[in-house]
Amino acid sequence: MNNAIQMPPKPRINPALVTGLLPFIVVLAAWAMAPLISDIPAYKLPSPAKVWGTFQDMLLNGSLLSEVWASLQRLATGYILGNLIAIPVGLAIALNRAVAETLTPVLSFFQSIAGIAWVPLAIIWFGVGGGSVLFVIVNTIFFSSIYSTVIGVQSIPLVLYRAAQSHGASRWDVITTVVVPGALVQILVGLRTSMAYGWRALVAAEMIAGTNGIGYMTLEAVQWYQTEIVVLGMILIGVLWLTLDRLLFVPIERVTVRRWGLVS
Amino acid sequence: MTNATNDLSKMRRRPMISTAQWRGVLGVASVLFAWQVSVWVIDLPAYFYPAPRDVFAAFIDLTQKGILPEYVADSAVRYSVSVATGLGLGLAFGLLIGLSRFWSRLLGPIINFFYAIVEVAWIPLLVIWIGYGFNTIVIAIAYVVFFPVLYNTLTGVQTVQHVLINAMQTLGATRWQVLVTVIIPSALPNIITGFRVGAGFAFRGLIFAEMIAAGSGIGFLIFDGATTRQTDRVVVGMIMMGVMWLLIDRLLLRPVEQATIVRWGLVRNQGGN
Amino acid sequence: MIPSIHSAWRTPLMTLIGLVVVLALVAVLGRVTSARTLAGIDLTGRPDVVISLSFTPERFHLEKFQDVGRYQGWSEGQAVILSSDPEELRGLARSYWIGAIEPHEVAQ
Numbered sequence: 001m002n003n004a005i006q007m008p009p010k011p012r013i014n015p016a017l018v019t020g021l022l023p024f025i026v027v028l029a030a031w032a033m034a035p036l037i038s039d040i041p042a043y044k045l046p047s048p049a050k051v052w053g054t055f056q057d058m059l060l061n062g063s064l065l066s067e068v069w070a071s072l073q074r075l076a077t078g079y080i081l082g083n084l085i086a087i088p089v090g091l092a093i094a095l096n097r098a099v100a101e102t103l104t105p106v107l108s109f110f111q112s113i114a115g116i117a118w119v120p121l122a123i124i125w126f127g128v129g130g131g132s133v134l135f136v137i138v139n140t141i142f143f144s145s146i147y148s149t150v151i152g153v154q155s156i157p158l159v160l161y162r163a164a165q166s167h168g169a170s171r172w173d174v175i176t177t178v179v180v181p182g183a184l185v186q187i188l189v190g191l192r193t194s195m196a197y198g199w200r201a202l203v204a205a206e207m208i209a210g211t212n213g214i215g216y217m218t219l220e221a222v223q224w225y226q227t228e229i230v231v232l233g234m235i236l237i238g239v240l241w242l243t244l245d246r247l248l249f250v251p252i253e254r255v256t257v258r259r260w261g262l263v264s
Numbered sequence: 265m266t267n268a269t270n271d272l273s274k275m276r277r278r279p280m281i282s283t284a285q286w287r288g289v290l291g292v293a294s295v296l297f298a299w300q301v302s303v304w305v306i307d308l309p310a311y312f313y314p315a316p317r318d319v320f321a322a323f324i325d326l327t328q329k330g331i332l333p334e335y336v337a338d339s340a341v342r343y344s345v346s347v348a349t350g351l352g353l354g355l356a357f358g359l360l361i362g363l364s365r366f367w368s369r370l371l372g373p374i375i376n377f378f379y380a381i382v383e384v385a386w387i388p389l390l391v392i393w394i395g396y397g398f399n400t401i402v403i404a405i406a407y408v409v410f411f412p413v414l415y416n417t418l419t420g421v422q423t424v425q426h427v428l429i430n431a432m433q434t435l436g437a438t439r440w441q442v443l444v445t446v447i448i449p450s451a452l453p454n455i456i457t458g459f460r461v462g463a464g465f466a467f468r469g470l471i472f473a474e475m476i477a478a479g480s481g482i483g484f485l486i487f488d489g490a491t492t493r494q495t496d497r498v499v500v501g502m503i504m505m506g507v508m509w510l511l512i513d514r515l516l517l518r519p520v521e522q523a524t525i526v527r528w529g530l531v532r533n534q535g536g537n
Numbered sequence: 538m539i540p541s542i543h544s545a546w547r548t549p550l551m552t553l554i555g556l557v558v559v560l561a562l563v564a565v566l567g568r569v570t571s572a573r574t575l576a577g578i579d580l581t582g583r584p585d586v587v588i589s590l591s592f593t594p595e596r597f598h599l600e601k602f603q604d605v606g607r608y609q610g611w612s613e614g615q616a617v618i619l620s621s622d623p624e625e626l627r628g629l630a631r632s633y634w635i636g637a638i639e640p641h642e643v644a645q
Contacts, residue, residue: 015369016369019366019369019370020369020370020372020373020374021373022370023370023371023373023374024373024374024377027374043392044392044393098287101283101284101287101288102287102288102290102291102294103291104284104288104291105288105289105291105292106288106291106292106295108510109292109506109510110506112467112505112506112509112510112513113502113505113506113509115468116468116471116472116475116483117471117486117501117502117505118502119475119487120475120486120487120489120490120491120498121490121495121498121499121502123490124311124312124490124493124495124498125312196465197468199382200382200383200384200465200468200469200472203382203384203385204384204472207384207387207388207476208475208476208487215384218385218388219387219388219476221388222388222391222392225392227389227392230388230389230392231389233385233388234381234385234386234388234389235381237381237382237384237385238377238378238380238381238382238385239380241380241381241382242380245380
């Protein structure tokens, strides 16, 4: 196919890269030309230039960084706190099969309503603001991770317990050599899932109950018809999630695949 | 693969209600009891910390007034339409991208880009473009389902055993026949997994979307209850949300997953991985 | 192998069928009772009606009243709607939370 095109040899240009960029170029071009070819009002579709200009303004006056920092801070706190409590408690619950079976339906129920559903309750209890948002994030992460942990431990085959015990393992040995490694995959998967839910919970909670942060910034702009801020917010949310995912979970996945030969 | 746990669970199927289920009931009852105890201990007004009795009364009230059934129906309709749309589109694009290197190169990067923009982030813009209501919600939620279905379909298509495709082609099958008889059935477990993941995110997303962009539905009930300081209704909404997910998961998602894996899993194992 | 397929599909299939049956029953019941509820109303024009409820209507109900016609207000367990749309009225009459619908005599 490419042989028909006579060009000086340039090994760096990857045809896949070019085709991949094409849709982006098309979208950007359509976006830029929209005011010329249609009569969509500017408040509905701000031009790329306007969005870029807003980005520069907000970056320079520091408001952008402060919103992003507020959100990330909240996310980190909620994520660490939630998982730090959930995983040990989950392990403790799951060690006793009877307790695990008793609590699994309850945990499953709370996991299904974790996060967003608690926002209005949080507003009643803590009012609008960062406290409510943090509560919702911790809630989401906690119930998500604890459920993963308990399921993880419960899915360890009984054979392994018996094997360890037949070798004379004490209860503590069983925990460290059977339970924790056995549940580890599910716990790691839970770390990723809880982050996915936690991120959505962060943005959503900030929209409804926040007073700062990216989510708040994005929804608030709707009231003032500042669509350029809405678009900016969306792009930021995308970029941030990509960064988070790359930073945190690609390494985790590599470890999981390398050690256990699994694909999540 | 014989496994002690599997044999045990087969034996447990004899009694109507297993020990694990009884324990589960005990767990739920304990939580309800703990809730009531906490109400006595905390001793705050019902609009702040409602007791089980208040919540139950609100449930009856909402049902008698016809509000709850209609809200549940609204949410269910929105959910079904969104999920079906997302499933269809995800499946179509997953097959397209999985089977054609051209389309994979063309659409891959931009799909990856939009995947990073979570559905929650789209709702403000959709509200500006389309306004509140059914269409906005369906677009946002179908968007959620689209990506997991697409990526999992992709995996499923890419891991089809070429032996099977070659075999069909030696027998003179057309491309369509290969698609329908080999590729789709082989990828079905992956597709169903993607569907399940998407369905989960979609449900949460729906409740959120209803809080911001709808005037009815369970999400709206939860939000509206807080606005009018009717905390008992808020809790009714939260419980209904859990119940709805329970029904969706137990009565639809898991059985479908079981059926496909039970059926096609056997085929997979025989063909060798 | 065949029994295992059937048992796996049984639950969702039965649920779906059960759901359809329940919804069908509700719809049929709604239509039957709505005919009875509207027995005394002249549906050829745009009748003025009085709707009785066993509870105080909330915004949810008021919005529905406003869809039916010109909602005049609520007092003593009754809501008055003038110039109601017959189709909307029929829809409203199917709701189980409606007490009674009677023609409204405009007091002169």
